[in-house]
Amino acid sequence: MDSATTTTTLKNLIFDLGDVIIPIDLTAPIRNFANLANLPEADVAAMWKQFDILNQYETGLIDDDAFRNHVRKLLKSDSWADEVIDTAWNTVLLDLPLERIERIKELKQNHRLFLLSNTSPIHIRKVNYVLQTMNQPTLEELFERVFYSYEVRLAKPSPEIYQHVLSEAGLEAKETAFFDDNAANIRAAAGLGIQAVHVQPPKTILDYLNDVV
Incomplete structure (x- = not known):
């Protein structure tokens, strides 16, 4: 109004x-996850949307550990520490x-x-x-x-x-x-x-x- x-x-x-x-920069986390996984940004964005990770996490359907494990599984990066995922995820914040x-x-x-x-x-x-x-x-x-x-x-x-x-x-x-x-x-x-x-x-x-x- x-x-x-x-x-x-x-x-x-x-x-x-x-x-x-x-x-905030809404594109930053996907860009950073793509760089970390050595994958095209468009591919990571498509996977992110397909599996609806953001909505599940932001509505409390999954907790921190489940979110991180989803990211590891999705990007085939089992070795990533929690801090690596959290840091990339927080790049949305300016x-x-x-x-x-x-x-x-x-x-x-x-x-x-x-x-x-x-x-x-x-x-x-x-x-x-x-x-x-x-x-x-x-x-x-x-x-x-x-x-x-x-x-x-x-x-x-x-x-x-x-x-x-x-x-x-x-x-x-x-x-x-x-x-x-x-x-x-x-x-x-x-x-x-x-x-x-x-x-x-x-x-x-x-x-x-x-x-x-």
Whole structure:
């Protein structure tokens, strides 16, 4: 929705993680796994899609060890250590802008803040590690509640995940803004009456917050 249509009754802010708080490169993990396995990137991408590894992992159907074992089996790389797989997987995460964290901390004074992300445990541990090296709160400390797809066993853009957040946190949709970079996620949230804000480059979350809050 257009941020100009938001109302003064805005009490709650829900943030996506990737490309909202932390910039990401979705192509990087496949590229790095392909390099490690000495395979064409297109072949690895096709296998990844065929076996639906990402969705299984991000919705909690498989755990860290099962994910890593899937990768080893798929790429015929039984000798890869856990750290090798985790490092390649985490290349999706780019540098975390400190000013975004500082702005979120400021917003806590007047708003209830939540995180809603389609993500995996390996990524969350990495983001929290980076935050700690920056002397910043972890995601769980930064937000009142965090909702990770792998924990709630649901994923955006399913309407059920938004309903889960509203119910669990006791939020009114009309008093809640949701910031996400994915158009399908925005449409699903807006369909429930949430004030959905599509974060699109070259603007960043800081620009949208200035417009909305």
